[in-house]
Amino acid sequence: MKQINQDDARKLLLNSGGRIFSTTFIKKDKTKRLLTGRLGVTKYLNAHTCKGMNYKTGENYGVVIGSYKTEFGCKLINVRTGFSSRISEHQLKFDRDSNLLSYTDFGYSLNGNPSCSTGSGMTTWCADKKDTIDTLASIFNVSFAKKLYELIKTTRPKPYNPSDHDLLCVFDIMINQYRMVNLNTITDLNINKKNYSIKQK
Helix, strand or coil: CEEHHHHHHHHHHCCCCCCCCEEEEEEECEEEEEEEECCCCCCCCCCCCCCCCCCCCCEEECCCCCCCCCCEEEEEEEEEEECCCCCCEEEECCCCCCEEEEEEEEEEEEECCCCCCCCCCEEEECCCCHHHHHHHHHHHHHHHHHHHHHHHHHHCCCCCCHHHHCCCEEEEEECCCCEEHHHEEEEEEEEEEEEEECCCC
């Protein structure tokens, strides 16, 4: 069994491409848990999830899982737009009443992971629901804009972004449920028909 560090294990998982893997990790109560799962499963998602399609352009839209959060009293959410291998990402900022305040365009990537470190922003200050939906429709389309507004209006955001805490959302195929796995607690990994032990920091 080959030994790798936590950073290498993280890269293997994030680049698994939806393939099934198994891993052992340590829970908060110090017990070990074996998990067999996959990344990128969206079939069973409902809250914090919103998808759409522009049939004229062929673009598809989707809220980035785990991106819906609050910051200084405002609601933030990231949306990705896909067309063939080109993926672009926007971060949208709403006030307490779910009116759009601003959005940031992070550009696009051809490898599926747009960089969210820098982008060009636009302040909008929408006054009401109609203004918000009209502005969102100019970025995406009307149908997805309405879905997105309802998501922001009716769903409470998560108090934190899991990726900021090295947490990874994994679909456990043995019980058909999502689990949060702390990447810093993984002790071994079986992926791509190879076994690895993870060197702890």
